[in-house]
Amino acid sequence: MIAVRSTEIRRDFPLLKDIIYFDSAATSLSPEPVIHAMNEYERLYRANVGRGVHRLTSLASQKYHNAHQKVARFIGAGEGTTVLTKNTTEAINMVACGLSWKKGDTVVTTAMEHHSNFLPWMRLRDRGVRTEVVVPQADGTFDLSAFELAINDSTRLVALSHASNVLGTVLPVKEIAGICKEHGARLLVDGAQSAPHLPVSIKDIGCDYFCFSGHKMLGPTGTGILWMKDDDIDPLLVGGGMIESVSAESYTLAAGYQRYEAGTPHIAGMIGLGRAVEYLEGAGMDSVRRHEEHLTGKLLTGLASMEHVRIYGPTDNTERIGVVSFNIEGMHPHEVSHILDEAAAIMTRSGEHCCQPLMHHMGIPGGTVRVSLYLYNTAEEIDLLLDTLAEITRRL
Numbered sequence: 120m121i122a123v124r125s126t127e128i129r130r131d132f133p134l135l136k137d138i139i140y141f142d143s144a145a146t147s148l149s150p151e152p153v154i155h156a157m158n159e160y161e162r163l164y165r166a167n168v169g170r171g172v173h174r175l176t177s178l179a180s181q182k183y184h185n186a187h188q189k190v191a192r193f194i195g196a197g198e199g200t201t202v203l204t205k206n207t208t209e210a211i212n213m214v215a216c217g218l219s220w221k222k223g224d225t226v227v228t229t230a231m232e233h234h235s236n237f238l239p240w241m242r243l244r245d246r247g248v249r250t251e252v253v254v255p256q257a258d259g260t261f262d263l264s265a266f267e268l269a270i271n272d273s274t275r276l277v278a279l280s281h282a283s284n285v286l287g288t289v290l291p292v293k294e295i296a297g298i299c300k301e302h303g304a305r306l307l308v309d310g311a312q313s314a315p316h317l318p319v320s321i322k323d324i325g326c327d328y329f330c331f332s333g334h335k336m337l338g339p340t341g342t343g344i345l346w347m348k349d350d351d352i353d354p355l356l357v358g359g360g361m362i363e364s365v366s367a368e369s370y371t372l373a374a375g376y377q378r379y380e381a382g383t384p385h386i387a388g389m390i391g392l393g394r395a396v397e398y399l400e401g402a403g404m405d406s407v408r409r410h411e412e413h414l415t416g417k418l419l420t421g422l423a424s425m426e427h428v429r430i431y432g433p434t435d436n437t438e439r440i441g442v443v444s445f446n447i448e449g450m451h452p453h454e455v456s457h458i459l460d461e462a463a464a465i466m467t468r469s470g471e472h473c474c475q476p477l478m479h480h481m482g483i484p485g486g487t488v489r490v491s492l493y494l495y496n497t498a499e500e501i502d503l504l505l506d507t508l509a510e511i512t513r514r515l
């Protein structure tokens with residue numbers, strides 16, 4: 120295994136000179152090569168894509184198209200369509216709005232979902248679509264038999280996270296894909312927290328839709344991806360750039376990703392995202408995973424040894440990603456997060472993490488403090504966090 124070279128990597132993230140960034144699950148930082156790729160587009164060949172024939176538009180179109188291919192390769196897509204969206208939220212809503220639903224259809228989801236993978240299905244209740252919510256066990260993992268019970272022949276779609284943004288739990292999506300196939304149900308996987316951190320092969324998972332956010336994987340904000348096995352949803356928007364032909368009476372949609380990208384897209388963003396996945400490939404996703412697993416183990420051990428600290432989610436760092444939620448007895452998560460920033464410039468996320476159903480299920484309406492790790496974090500940073508937390512708990 121080649122280790123992630125954190126020292127070299129950190130030079131690409133100037134912000135890390137002054138702060139400790141433990142909030143990559145909300146949005147990651149972008150390295151210099153990604154910023155450079157976007158600037159290059161702006162400075163050297165800015166033009167619209169898929170429109171016209173002049174040299175700038177040809178170059179921009181080529182780079183934009185290549186970026187789609189790089190992203191598809193990164194997620195092991197093989198076939199299918201890789202569409203640029205604004206973020207995971209837009210990608211999931213595109214599926215919810217684009218499928219033709221009928222009364223009595225059921226969507227199976229879980230109580231661990233981000234609101235982005237919950238509200239789009241709840242909203243379908245107005246159209247007679249039922250939602251069935253599978254709940255996690257006390258340790259934050261799922262029993263496959265709960266999905267076997269919930270998924271049946273009236274299940275039209277199963278929509279769940281690959282990895283939880285609160286508990287870090289990695290869900291058995293491949294096994295769930297098998298259950299979906301038995302019942303003819305489609306599977307949507309929310310990969311917002313898996314694509315940035317785990318080697319992902321969509322072909323291996325066997326899902327129908329895979330959604331994730333570029334900004335959580337070193338890419339720019341305003342970028343996300345919807346991958347589809349078949350082009351079987353209606354486009355959310357119609358207009359320029361997505362048609363084969365239009366007459367006064369009718370129109371024919373273009374094939375491929377263009378069909379789903381009406382209007383001028385975030386061109387610099389997609390080019391930046393293409394560079395971001397190359398950067399991750401350069402580091403090696405297996406190495407990224409091992410690095411985060413190591414840091415997560417260290418963090419979990421340190422937290423578990425502290426009095427007044429309660430950790431949520433699986434305790435085995437091989438069954439989870441580098442997202443660790445905890446609380447300090449008697450303190451609000453916002454208070455803890457604020458002190459970490461003030462005392463040691465440590466950025467953590469606090470609150471409900473857009474997962475109120477999960478917080479209700481776990482009986483912690485105020486939420487948690489969340490530490491989320493990435494390839495640029497180091498063991499020394501974990502030590503500093505643990506020392507600062509120890510100081511906070513000593514004062515209790």
Ligand SMILES: Cc1ncc(COP(=O)(O)O)c(C=O)c1O
Binds near residue numbers: 144208209282312
């Ligand atoms: C699991 C999961 N799904 C969906 C989202 C929504 O992502 P975005 O805000 O980029 O749409 C997030 C964001 O934190 C997430 O963690």
